[in-house]
Amino acid sequence: MKPLIKFENVGKIYRTGDVEYEALHDVNLTIDEGELVVILGPSGAGKSTLLNMLGGLDSATSGTITFGEKEVTALNDYELGKFRAVEVGIIFQFYNLIPTLTALENVALMEELGIDIMDPMEALRLVDLERVANNFPPQMSGGQQQRVSIARAVAKRPRLLLCDEPTGALDTKTGKEVMELLQKQSRKEHITVVMVTHNNAFADLADKVILVKNGTVTDIVINENPKTADEIAW
Ligand SMILES: Nc1ncnc2c1ncn2[C@@H]1O[C@H](COP(=O)(O)OP(=O)(O)OP(=O)(O)O)[C@@H](O)[C@H]1O
Ligand SMILES: [Mg+2]
Secondary structure (H helix, E strand, C coil): CCEEEEEEEEEEEEEECCEEEEEEEEEEEEEECCCEEEEECCCCCCHHHHHHHHCCCCCCCEEEEEECCEEHHHCCHHHHHHHHHHHEEEECCCCCCCCCCCHHHHHHHHHHCCCCCCCHHHHHHHCCCHHHCCCCHHHCCHHHHHHHHHHHHHCCCCCEEEEECCCCCCCHHHHHHHHHHHHHHHHHCCCEEEEEECCHHHHHHCCEEEEEECCEEEEEEECCCCCCHHHCCC
């Protein structure tokens, strides 16, 4: 498999006034193209910090990060912003939709930001939401809102899709549907998906599981036979 992202001795220190906090220490890992990766670990372990650095949402304090042929850690702020806009789709726990725009407008918004995307209705079709295209977020269920945010993220055909607790606010059944959708997108469109979760059951879905504890990667497990969302117990 072709590597997409490589971390070499990556560290992250947050500075708040005079206080320093080492959120990540000496992280080495590789993520391959088309892989579904799950990041597991207790609260405060550094999972979101790691996810943010995978997508260039935050910069590393030390070490080297490469994405394809690009050395992300060598980019300036402008180049980093452009890299994120083109290559990375992001899905959050609480959807982050704009409540005053319809589902369709939330997806189409990317175009107005100058990002090249597929037809917004086509993106909604991928997540089976054409029916509620003209609904505003408060008129949709949590699962539907999360699917809109998936449509928005995949509309630009990113090479990397990052998800931070994508099912954290959903019930079991809806969460399962969202996981199925993410796994399908990863397989079908060959998008690399990296997901942070508290739910250990999701580890069975992944091609690779990265375990994080106290700011260090304690283990990386390769899963030869990942399960599908409807095969796992919650
Ligand atoms: N912007 C920041 N400034 C200072 N410290 C931060 C900042 N962001 C995170 N931290 C600290 O870094 C550590 C790791 O945070 P991170 O958000 O990556 O944890 P996490 O594993 O995602 O936790 P959770 O499961 O609760 O979301 C925490 O101790 C947190 O307090
Ligand atoms: Mg987090």
